Amino acid sequence: AAGVIQSPRHLIKEKRETATLKCYPIPRHDTVYWYQQGPGQDPQFLISFYEKMQSDKGSIPDRFSAQQFSDYHSELNMSSLELGDSALYFCASSSRLAGGLERNEQFFGPGTRLTVL
């Protein structure tokens, strides 16, 4: 079965540079989520999109922005990178139409490991 695809898998950037992370959700999933997992920490919700519209917003810095495109893939844009942005960034997808909140199961991609030097 198709899973969530993320690219690139690894990314190394310098401070103050810009990074773009891409996510391709499971086919027919209508919602995409972005999470950030710092070293030794649990994943923290950043932002989500439902049917290409921003749905919920978590602890996402103003330096970050994201969007979902007409083909449902999503991109997370990160500018003015800081050392503290080094983390594993996960994208997840789900189908809200499948049965509402109670049945909402999020499937995660393999993550993009961002290292800021």
Add this chain to the structure above:
Amino acid sequence: KQEVTQIPAALSVPEGENLVLNCSFTDSAIYNLQWFRQDPGKGLTSLLLIQSSQREQTSGRLNASLDKSSGRSTLYIAASQPGDSATYLCAALFSDYKLSFGAGTTVTVRA
């Protein structure tokens, strides 16, 4: 504040022993709870999802229970194997569509 807690942070058992992993949450108004497995530096693999209207879910050697009134979920792994060594995270879905994760329990199964 909606919080998810996992205790203990680490667990080491001999092969063959049953594993019991605990997850507690502060808000009983959850919609569902997911258990994930994470290998070092890798992604999150969904193991089980329990809907708020359910008491338990089973998949192979895995069994997860949910008690909303006490704010607890337990993941049981029967007859543990060295391949079960990983970090197990629980995540609760509260009043919106964003998951709140626990810090995880790192399990080591000794051969």
